[in-house]
Amino acid sequence: MTAKAVVLLSGGLDSATTLLIARESGFELHAISFDYGQRHAVELDCARSIATAAGAREHQIVKIAFPAAGASALTDPSIPVPRHALHREPIPVTYVPARNTIFLAYAVSWGEAISAFDIFIGANALDYSGYPDCRPDFLEAFEKTVNLGTRAGAEGARFRIHAPLLRMTKGEIVRRAAELGLDFASTSSCYDPGPEGPCGSCDSCLLRARGFEEAGLVDPKRSET
């Protein structure tokens, strides 16, 4: 029987690449996305296309309400998304409190119910926005926590949190995605896309552009703008 993996799929480049890595590793794919009132809800349409294209067995979109939506530029339209300012502060205003803790907790909850003990997340600790919930020590501590706090863990199963992009540069991620045949046009990375596509100036757009540049490839999304 093929082992199952739950893959966090935002619809961005990193999570799409992670999904294809999980597939290449032989897992049956169970993708999970979150509708949390993010500015970039177009990501969810991308997530649907990516999951279908990857042949995911299931794709669940969970609607969640962050208890403090006003705490982040990603969930509060009145807070401007920083422009042209990569890594300006240690942790930017696009940080959503405890987001990956919540997302991973949902993934584990689903995983436990369907006996999928391999959880994949596209966290990256090298070329990233400085979010603390993308760091290796957080992911290790979370893995330990859920192995203690679940029935499956108590009964001998072992959850593993896989973050295959953790130590890759953005250029390496883009190259890996290209090798795996990712349709880049189906992904959306922008924090604040307009009707014409990505803004080109938020942290996430700047990181994506750096990735394509390093990889020596052209981003089909960029050429649209």
Added chain:
Amino acid sequence: MTAKAVVLLSGGLDSATTLLIARESGFELHAISFDYGQRHAVELDCARSIATAAGAREHQIVKIAFPAAGASALTDPSIPVPRHALHREPIPVTYVPARNTIFLAYAVSWGEAISAFDIFIGANALDYSGYPDCRPDFLEAFEKTVNLGTRAGAEGARFRIHAPLLRMTKGEIVRRAAELGLDFASTSSCYDPGPEGPCGSCDSCLLRARGFEEAGLVDPKRSET
């Protein structure tokens, strides 16, 4: 300035007692409850009354959808709640996968946004149903995880997960609640209450009855039936 606490408030006896303990410790109370399609939704009405009576500054009810509602007797009406069978299995079918991990993650997310680093949960590891996410080692690991995975933690704040009932017997909890002036009639512990009140035979009713018996007190909810 009074320190703030986020208190998980289900509407049951244990969480209500925990709320009053947090108040007695001098915290400004920010209560959080979850509407997750539980059978015992009457709990949420109780939670509202309890929060009001305790003078909570805020009470937030977060609607969440467990990714696998069919995995537990508490969220799937087709799975019967066990009767008259306290501790029959190591972990009973009322276990909801990763529930406290999800609940605590929301509490921390809210806490971070309002600078409330003290999180209270009514977990009990002595007279309980055997849920792994009520055990001390899980709570310790979770605390460590969120201190690593939040901006507040990265910037020097320290989240603390308080579980003041952790090593108390049910009798001790009932006595403590009585000392703190809890209106027992405002709490609901039953997993599957009917129109006439608690069933009297589920794990949670049996534990509550044991608590009142040990404390030598009469449960006003019980005397209704």
